[in-house]
Each structure stands twice: as structure tokens, then as C-alpha cells.
Amino acid sequence: MIDQDTIKEVFAIAEQRRAERRRFIKMAGAAAVATGGASLLAACDANDDDYQPVPIATPAPTPGPSTGTTDVDVLNFALNLEYLESNYYIQSAFGTTLNSTLMPGQGTQGTVTGGRKVAFSDPSVASYAREIAADENEHVVFLRQQLGTSAVAMPSINIDGGANGAFTAAARAAGIIGATETFDPYLNDDTWLLGGMLLSDVGVTAYKGSATLIANRTFLEAAAGILAVEAYHSGLIRTLLYSRGLQTPTIATAANDRSYSDKISDARDAVDGTVTQAGPPQLYADDDQGVSPVTIAGAQASNIVPTDSNGIVFGRTAAKVLNVVYLSKNQTTAGGFFPNGVNGSIRTSANNA
Amino acid sequence: MADSEQLIAALDSRAKRRDERRAFFKAAMGVAAVGGAFAVAEAASAQAATPTEADVLTFALNLEYLEANFYSFAVFGTPVADGLPNGAFTGANAKYAGQKVDFGGDRVTEQYAREITQDEIAHVKFLRTVLGSTAIAQPTIDVGVDPMGAFSSAARAAGIIGATTDAAPTFFNPYASAENFLLGAFIFEDVGVTAYKGASPLLINNKTYLDAAAGILAAEAYHASIVRTVLDQKGIAAPSLMLRENTEKISGARDSLDGSDDLDQGITPITTQAGLTSNIVPTDSNAMAFSRSTGQVLNIVYLSPPATATKDSAGNAVPAVAVTKGGFFPNGVNGVIKAGTTA
Numbered sequence: 001m002i003d004q005d006t007i008k009e010v011f012a013i014a015e016q017r018r019a020e021r022r023r024f025i026k027m028a029g030a031a032a033v034a035t036g037g038a039s040l041l042a043a044c045d046a047n048d049d050d051y052q053p054v055p056i057a058t059p060a061p062t063p064g065p066s067t068g069t070t071d072v073d074v075l076n077f078a079l080n081l082e083y084l085e086s087n088y089y090i091q092s093a094f095g096t097t098l099n100s101t102l103m104p105g106q107g108t109q110g111t112v113t114g115g116r117k118v119a120f121s122d123p124s125v126a127s128y129a130r131e132i133a134a135d136e137n138e139h140v141v142f143l144r145q146q147l148g149t150s151a152v153a154m155p156s157i158n159i160d161g162g163a164n165g166a167f168t169a170a171a172r173a174a175g176i177i178g179a180t181e182t183f184d185p186y187l188n189d190d191t192w193l194l195g196g197m198l199l200s201d202v203g204v205t206a207y208k209g210s211a212t213l214i215a216n217r218t219f220l221e222a223a224a225g226i227l228a229v230e231a232y233h234s235g236l237i238r239t240l241l242y243s244r245g246l247q248t249p250t251i252a253t254a255a256n257d258r259s260y261s262d263k264i265s266d267a268r269d270a271v272d273g274t275v276t277q278a279g280p281p282q283l284y285a286d287d288d289q290g291v292s293p294v295t296i297a298g299a300q301a302s303n304i305v306p307t308d309s310n311g312i313v314f315g316r317t318a319a320k321v322l323n324v325v326y327l328s329k330n331q332t333t334a335g336g337f338f339p340n341g342v343n344g345s346i347r348t349s350a351n352n353a
Numbered sequence: 354m355a356d357s358e359q360l361i362a363a364l365d366s367r368a369k370r371r372d373e374r375r376a377f378f379k380a381a382m383g384v385a386a387v388g389g390a391f392a393v394a395e396a397a398s399a400q401a402a403t404p405t406e407a408d409v410l411t412f413a414l415n416l417e418y419l420e421a422n423f424y425s426f427a428v429f430g431t432p433v434a435d436g437l438p439n440g441a442f443t444g445a446n447a448k449y450a451g452q453k454v455d456f457g458g459d460r461v462t463e464q465y466a467r468e469i470t471q472d473e474i475a476h477v478k479f480l481r482t483v484l485g486s487t488a489i490a491q492p493t494i495d496v497g498v499d500p501m502g503a504f505s506s507a508a509r510a511a512g513i514i515g516a517t518t519d520a521a522p523t524f525f526n527p528y529a530s531a532e533n534f535l536l537g538a539f540i541f542e543d544v545g546v547t548a549y550k551g552a553s554p555l556l557i558n559n560k561t562y563l564d565a566a567a568g569i570l571a572a573e574a575y576h577a578s579i580v581r582t583v584l585d586q587k588g589i590a591a592p593s594l595m596l597r598e599n600t601e602k603i604s605g606a607r608d609s610l611d612g613s614d615d616l617d618q619g620i621t622p623i624t625t626q627a628g629l630t631s632n633i634v635p636t637d638s639n640a641m642a643f644s645r646s647t648g649q650v651l652n653i654v655y656l657s658p659p660a661t662a663t664k665d666s667a668g669n670a671v672p673a674v675a676v677t678k679g680g681f682f683p684n685g686v687n688g689v690i691k692a693g694t695t696a
Contacts (some may be wrong), residue, residue, distance in 0.1 A: 208568055243461055293464060305572050310568075311474075315567070
């Protein structure tokens with residue numbers, strides 16, 4: 001176990017290398033984002049000996065269902081994301097996984113790797129963790145009820161806080177930590193918020209991007225209701241990151257988009273592959289956003305809500321959501337938070353390589 | 354370490370406790386309606402049975418005009434400008450104007466306000482662009498601080514301020530402090546979320562509108578979450594401000610205005626066997642945000658409960674006539690959808 005001071009020191013060391021690294025992620029179009037170059041940073045982590053790259057599955061040639069996507073397909077896709085979110089928050093708040101009675105279904109049932117109860121120092125943050133955990137648990141229950149026997153089983157989920165965890169892979173890709181360091185979202189209030197930001201913004205963009213695919217009015221209204229709740233969660237987490245960032249700028253509000261929240265955002269931008277310049281160098285749309293302050297009408301303003309210039313929250317296609325949770329810009333069917341892929345017919349990420 | 358059964362029990366109890374708590378607040382509030390300050394106007398016959406997608410976006414534009422002007426006054430001290438109709442707060446309507454908020458050195462809340470303001474103004478411009486030549490004009494909007502104005506009436510209905518008299522007027526000024534500003538914003542933001550959610554099925558046949566509405570819905574939920582989170586944090590830091598309690602009062606007032614459905618929650622946390630659990634997200638037992646019909650939303654912004662049938666002096670039944678103006682829209686909203694509900 002690394003103590004907090006060590007982590008901060010590690011983060012400080014990593015700070016200097018981040019600019020280069022992020023440029024690398026953004027511009028090196030062919031680079032595999034989730035597996036950082038091992039030479040980027042000196043070892044600072046007690047778990048170095050255990051380091052192994054997070055397995056990235058071989059790209060699958062099977063194309064995603066570009067036509068004929070049913071409401072069941074869309075809701076099952078959402079259910080996979082809820083399995084991920086619920087396990088993260090339930091582990092954080094209560095130190096256990098999703099109830100095993102909520103795991104069976106169509107496809108291969110997996111297991112949950114990692115996660116543990118966070119020793120929150122701020123009781124209010126602990127109270128928020130409990131609320132979000134309860135909501136995400138209920139989303140799983142609700143979607144499973146709606147889907148009935150069509151509901152997919154919980155796939156294998158990696159929410160480990162150790163060196164082999166998906167969070168560490170994501171944090172390395174984001175440049176929050178060095179190539180051999182560990183990011184543990186269960187370490188403290190701040191790391192938990194960053195882990196939550198990583199997942200909750202994705203949930204919002206996924207539900208937003210799927211809204212127009214739903215044909216049934218009842219399902220649509222239900223999805224809109226879950227979209228709203230995910231946005232509340234994300235808003236809660238980002239607001240706390242922003243206010244805490246004023247005390248600890250590196251986590252959320254450091255100047256020039258240098259904070260961890262910005263780096264998470266940039267890493268997502270780099271894998272979800274909305275290319276704005278074919279390159280080289282290849283550039284990506286900055287649709288995802290951290291919480292660093294912006295200037296509005298000549299004065300500083302927060303950036304809690306990730307919107308476009310119309311004040312509209314952006315969405316992701318299902319395939320691009322999979323790029324983010326698989327931590328890969330490649331067309332693939334597994335990786336990152338879903339080591340064996342998601343269950344259901346929507347399971348292939350977009351080819352953004 | 355809690356085992357799974359304990360966890361589920363805790364989570365279930367959260368939902369149950371929340372229901373009980375809401376029932377308690379509702380009972381405590383009674384059905385305190387705003388009273389006779391708001392005239393019941395013309396019949397609801399203008400409302401189409403099945404509104405078009407454009408009708409729905411037009412309805413939303415009214416709400417965005419309201420939000421954008423409130424925030425614009427709060428941050429800039431002026432109504433929405435930039436080529437939009439901005440003459441609505443002068444002359445006889447000067448009493449409807451808001452003010453620049455005295456944030457009292459609370460720079461963080463000011464920064465949140467600035468962000469939300471930009472979003473809401475962008476929503477107005479976006480919806481006007483999408484609707485093109487059919488976009489409605491800005492209706493008359495009351496975001497002022499007059500004792501008989503919308504904010505004061507809403508706060509009085511909620512029990513945040515007491516009864517007003519000519520000799521001793523009471524008023525609620527959402528621009529007086531960062532905390533009052535947050536309570537003022539609280540009045541609108543959750544309602545916006547429920548309005549967009551309730552309208553979503555009406556847009557299913559127009560994917561462009563639906564996609565935009567989903568994006569605005571999410572933005573409103575982010576805004577609501579900012580407001581609720583900051584109120585919660587401030588409530589913890591300074592319990593004497595009664596901020597959590599006041600959100601329950603406002604929530605109770607909204608619930609009493611929008612009819613018999615229970616569609617609203619304040620931010621007071623609850624204690625389950627799992628520990629203190631916050632209530633930032635207002636949800637039903639499925640952890641879904643609530644929906645409101647357009648009529649229910651209008652009951653709230655008109656500050657007028659569902660119309661009820663009455664009897665005339667001869668004892669003949671007089672059908673309920675839905676309200677079409679009042680509160681934050683003294684002359685009603687523009688567009689086809691403009692009537693509240695009937696009981």
C-alpha cells in the first residue's frame with residue numbers, strides 16, 4: 001500500500017512528463033492507448049514486480065449491428081454499463097459486489113475483479129457514494145426487470161485498484177500516472193471522485209447517444225429518466241472535483257488543462273476517435289471535457305457540464321462508448337473494464353485506429 | 354463488510370424511507386396553494402390533443418426564456434440580450450426585472466452561475482434557431498423581487514417567508530446572496546429536468562429534435578445537480594441557514610402545485626442501516642428521474658394548482674377551467690401548449 005504522500009509525490013514527478021505524453025496519445029494515431037510505453041517514467045511503485053499489461057483482445061472482424069438494432073439490444077448494452085457502474089459504486093460504498101442474484105442472464109456470466117470499500121475522510125462524500133451506489137443498483141434491477149429473460153448476464157468486470165486494474169490502465173493512458181505507476185480509485189475521496197468521473201460521464205454520453213435508437217415510447221422515457229440520473233451523478237462528482245480542485249488544483253482545476261480531470265477527458269477523446277484532422281499529426285475533437293475553469297464574458301467560470309456551443313451535452317455512439325470502456329481505439333470486442341467484452345449483440349468498438 | 358443481503362436491505366430501506374419522508378413533508382405542507390393572486394383565464398380549448406414536435410420544443414423554449422433571464426440577471430444584472438427580445442422588463446414590467454446577485458465573495462458559486470447562464474442562453478438561441486421562423490417571442494416573465502411577484506409568492510407558498518401585508522410586506526430576493534440565488538435556481542432546475550423527460554416520448558418521431566432534447570435534458574440535470582450539491586455542502590457547513598430544510602419546503606410546494614402525483618424531493622439526507630445517505634438525485638424507486646406533463650409543469654411555473662370543478666350559485670356544476678397564466682409567466686406562455694391541468 002502506498003501512502004498518500006507518496007502518491008502525491010509520484011503525481012508531482014509525473015506532472016512534468018504529462019504534456020509530452022498527452023501529445024503522444026492525441027497525435028500518435030496508431031498507438032495503442034491503453035498500454036503505455038514502458039520507458040516513459042521511472043519506477044515508483046511497490047507493485048512494479050506484478051505489472052502486466054491489461055490484456056487487449058484481438059480485434060474481431062465481426063461488424064457491429066449497424067442496422068436492425070432493437071430496443072432489447074440497446075437496453076442490454078445499457079445494462080452492461082450499469083453492471084460496471086453499480087459494481088464500482090457498491091464496492092466503494094459498501095465493500096461488496098452487486099448481489100449475485102442480479103448477475104445471471106443471456107451470454108457468459110463473469111466475475112468482478114477488484115474493488116474495495118473506500119475509507120472516506122469526508123462523511124458527506126461517503127453519503128454521496130451510498131446514494132449513487134443505491135441508484136446504480138436500482139438501475140440494474142430495473143433494466144433486468146424490463147428485459148426479463150432477454151437480459152444479458154453480468155460480464156466479467158475489472159474494477160481493480162491495483163497495478164493490473166483497468167483504472168490503472170486508464171490513468172496511465174491519461175497520463176495521470178506514469179507508465180509503471182498504480183492508480184487506486186479506492187485510496188481516498190479524491191481518487192474515488194476521479195474514478196467516478198471516468199465512469200459517470202461515459203454513462204451520460206452513452207444514454208444520450210442511444211436515445212434516438214429506441215423505438216418504444218415507454219423505453220424511451222425510461223432511458224431519459226436514467227440519462228437524467230446519470231447526469232445528476234456526473235454533475236455531483238464534477239462539482240465536488242471542481243470545489244476540491246480549488247484546494248488541490250492538480251486533481252481538477254490546474255491551469256492549461258493540466259489537471260487529472262482534463263487528462264481523463266483527453267484520454268477519452270483520444271480513443272473515441274472523432275477525428276478532426278486526418279494527419280499526420282492526427283487530431284481528435286475535444287468533445288469530452290474536464291472541469292478546469294473557462295472564461296465566460298471576461299471572467300472565470302466553472303466547466304461542470306460537458307456541452308457543445310449550444311449548451312447541449314454531447315453523446316457517443318455505442319461503438320465509441322465501447323472504445324472508452326475497452327480502453328482501445330481499435331475495433332475490438334474486449335478489454336479494459338470488460339476483459340472478456342460485454343454481453344449482447346452490441347459489443348464491438350469502433351475502428352478509430 | 355456488509356454482505357449482499359444487508360446491502361440490499363439497506364438500499365431497499367433507502368427507497369422506502371425516502372417515500373415516507375416525502376409523505377411526511379407533504380402532509381406537513383398541507384396543500385398550501387398560492388392563493389388568489391393569479392387569475393384563471395381563458396379555457397384550455399386551445400391546447401391540442403396531440404401536440405406536434407414543434408409544439409413541444411416551443412413549450413420548452415418558454416421555460417428556457419425563463420431560466421435564461423433569471424440567470425442572466427443574476428450574473429450580469431441584465432436580461433438576455435444579443436438580439437433576443439429584451440424589452441420585456443421595462444415600463445410597466447420593470448417590477449419583473451431581476452438583479453445582479455451579491456455573491457458576497459463566494460467566487461465558486463459565482464463561477465457555477467456563470468457557467469449555467471451561458472448554457473441557458475445557448476439553449477434559448479439553439480431552440481430559436483431550430484424552430485426558425487416559427488419560434489415564439491419571449492413571453493412576459495417575472496423574475497423580480499416584488500412582494501407580490503413570482504419568487505416571493507413561491508417562497509411564501511413554500512413557507513420560507515411569512516404572509517405579506519401592506520404594512521409589513523414580505524419578499525424573497527433570490528439575488529440577495531449566493532444562498533438565496535441557489536434556492537431560486539433550485540425552484541426551476543429540477544422542474545426543467547422533469548419537463549424534458551416527460552416530453553421525450555412526444556418527440557420520438559423526430560430524431561433530430563429528440564437528440565437535442567436529450568442533450569438539453571442532460572444539461573438541465575447537470576445544472577440541478579450543481580445546485581443541489583452546493584446547497585448540500587453549504588447546508589452542512591452552516592446548518593443555521595436551513596438550506597436543506599428550505600429545499601424540502603420548495604419541493605413540497607411544487608408537489609402540492611402539480612397535482613396528486615409525488616414527483617419531487619428536497620436534499621435532506623436520510624440515515625439507513627448503511628449510514629448517512631444523501632439525496633442529491635430526485636428519483637423514484639427505480640432510481641429514475643421523475644416526469645411531468647406539460648400541464649403539470651405549467652401548474653408549477655404559473656404557481657397555481659390543478660383547476661377543480663365548482664358549482665355556481667344555482668348549484669349547477671361548473672367544469673374546471675385550467676389556468677393559462679400566472680406566477681413566473683404573468684400573461685402565460687406563448688405557443689399552443691399553455692394550459693395547466695385540471696383536477
